[in-house]
Amino acid sequence: MKGPIQSVEVSYLVHATEDAKKIEESISWLIGQEEPPMVDTLVGHFGNPILRVRVHLTGDDAGRALSRALAKMPRRLKDEIAADVEAYTDEHSALFLRLDKQKLVEREIAVGNSDAVRLKVKPRSFEVRGRPGPFFSALLEGP
Helix, strand or coil: CCCCEEEEEEEEEECCCCCHHHHHHHHHHHHCCCCCCEEEEEECCCCCEEEEEEEEEEHHHHHHHHHHHHHHCCHHHHHHHHHCHHHHECCCCCEEEEEEHHHHHCCCCCECCCCEEEEEEEECHHHCCCCCHHHHHHHHCCC
C-alpha cells in the first residue's frame, strides 16, 4: 500500500563561497538521501558560479524522507507550523517549508527566509479532503 505522501522535493542554492559537500551532507542528515542530487550550474551577477541543487523523491522514499525530517524537527517548530499551516500550503495542497541553510549545516532545524533550503511536500490527492491544513497538521503532530 502506498503512503499518503506523493513526493518530496528539496532544493537549494550553493554559492561560490559555500562548501557544497557540507550542505549536501546536511541534506543527507535531514532526509537520508544517498543518491546524488540533480545539479545545474548558474552564473551569478558578477560571473561567479552558483549551483542549483535539487533532490526529488517519490512514493515510499518520499514518505521516509518526510518522516525522518519531521523526527528531527523540534516540537516547538512543528507546533508553530501546525498553528498556521494554511500559510505554508498552496492551491495544489503542497506544503512548502523554507529551512535556514546555515542552521541545517550545524544540524539544527529552523525556519529561514533568505538563503534557505526549500522543502516541497506533495500529498496524494485522495488523502486531502477539502483544505490541506488538517492533513498536514496531523502529520506534524505525529511522533
